Amino acid sequence: MKSMMKKVLQFIVFVAFYFFASLAHADIYQRFFTAVGLDDGKTVSALLARGFDPNTPNERGEPPLITALRDGHFEVAEALIKHADLKVDQPNVSNETALMMASLRGLSDWAQRLIGRGAAVNRPGWSPILYVASGGDVATLKVLLKAGADVHARNPAGSTAIIMAARFGREDVALALVAAGADPRQRNPGGQDAMAAARWAGRESLAEALEKKRGGS
Secondary structure, X not given: OHHHHHHHHHHHHHHHHHHHHHHHHHHHHHHXXXXXXXXXXXXXXXXXXXXXXXXXXXXXXOOHHHHXXXXXOHHXXXXXXOOOOOOOOOOOOOOOOHHHHHHHHOOHHHHHHHHHOOOOOOOOOOOHHHHHHHHOOHHHHHHHHHOOOOOOOEOOOOOEHHHHHHXXXXXXXXXXXXXXXXXXXXXXXXXXXXXXXXXXXXXXXXXXXXXXXXXXX
C-alpha cells in the first residue's frame, strides 16, 4: 500500500512539474514574440540569455529573424544574428530564408552579414537573387553577385531573375542584371522573355532599354 501511495505521489509531482513548466514556457514564448513585434531587442537578448531558442518559429511557422527583417525591427535582428545557435537558413512555411527577405527588402548590409554567417546564396527553386530582382535594389544585388549568386537562376515556374525584374522590380536592377551577364532573350516556359515581361507590366521604356542592351550583347 505504501509503495502504491509513493508511486501516486510521484506521478502527481511529475504532472504538477510538467504543468507549471509548460506554463512557464508558454509565458516566455509569449514574451519573446511580443518583444519581437515591438522591436524590443533588450528583452529578446535577455530571454535568449536565459536559454530561449533563437530559431523558435512563431504561431505562423516563421523564424523570428525573418519576421524582424521583414518588419524592419533591426534591434531584434541584431540580438538574433549575434546568437551562436542561430540557424541562419531556417526557412518559414513558404520556404523563404532570412537572406531572401533581406534581398526583397533591399537590406544590403544585412544581406552581407547573413552571408557572413553562412547563409546560402544559391538555393533550388526560389533563391535570393530572384527576390532582389522582384523588389530589392542594386546594392543588395551586388552583394549577392559578389558572393556567387547565379545570375541565370530560375524560379519554379521557369522565369529568370531578369524576367522577374522586368515584370516586378526596379529598372536599375533589371539593367544591372544584364550588365552582370543575364540574357534578356532567355524565355520562360510560357515563351516570355524580359522585353515581353516588361511590356506585359506596361513598362515600355524598360522594354526599349533591354532591347538596346540585347542589341549590344
